[in-house]
Amino acid sequence: MTVANVEALAPLLTQGLAALKLPLSAAQQQSLLDYVALLAKWNKTYSLTAIREPERMVPQHLLDSLAPLPAFEQLGGTRILDVGSGFGTPGIPLAIARPDWQFTLLDANQKKTTFLRQAVMDLKLANVSVVNGRVEAVTQEGGFDIITARAFAELADFISWTRHLLAPAGSWLALKGVWPHDEIAKLPVDITVNSVDHLAVPGVEAERHVVHLTVKRT
Structure with a gap:
């Protein structure tokens, strides 16, 4: 993508952030657009995402990753693990939005x-930080919030x-499509x-939900 093409996406991002009520600085918004440009460039060779049009990447990857940010903020944790991060969602957009938090992006695909x-x-x-490996084999002193x-x-x-990687008072935030009734029914009893x-993501018609889970306290 050229600089001009990236800048053409700026109004789409600005409108989406306004709809989500996420006040990001001009520098942060530029970083998000730079991420899209880099993803679009690499995607031509490495097929990282099925979405190839940058104008679709803004809602499907940027806004979709940022919509659950308030749920993260409510929990108050600052050490975040993004499992199966792939090409960096939601980790990279969230890391741009919250530079005061520490993010680990984990994926087994080199x-x-x-x-x-x-x-x-x-x-x-x-x-x-980026980790290449299977989540079962990863260790982290103190765990993740x-x-x-x-x-x-x-x-x-x-x-x-991922249970072995959760801090003692930590939480899971799973980003899902439709309400995961069947998956919830299969969860361990503890x-x-x-x-x-429910998350309303500008420009994304599909359903989105964020599921907050913890280990039962005894």
Whole structure:
């Protein structure tokens, strides 16, 4: 993408952020557009996402990743793990929006983590680290305050594979499409579903929900 093409997406992003009531600075919005430009460039060779049009990436990847930001903020955690981050959603948009938080982007696909490292470097995201590997094999001292994932796995598997990485008072925030009734029914008995909130994402007609889960406190 050329600079002119990226700038043409600015009104679409600005309108979307206004609809979400997310006041991001001009510099943050530019970083988000730079991310889209980088993704579109790499996507031509590496097929990172099925969405190829940058104007569709704004709602489908940027706004879709930022819509649950208030849910993250309500929990108050600052150490975030994005499991199966792929090409960086929701982790990179969230990291741009909250530079005071620390994000770890985890994916088992080396091609995708190569892109993630390039994006982190190009966008100068000092609050982001990238890990290539299977989540079951990853360790983290102290655990993460929030573990999130977008289109990663069913809730029971998500919990099972990441439980060892959750801080003692941590939470899972799973980003889902339709209300996941069947997945919730399969959860372990020691998991509490605190809320399932509908998200209205500008430019995205499909349903979106964020599921907040914790381990039951005894």
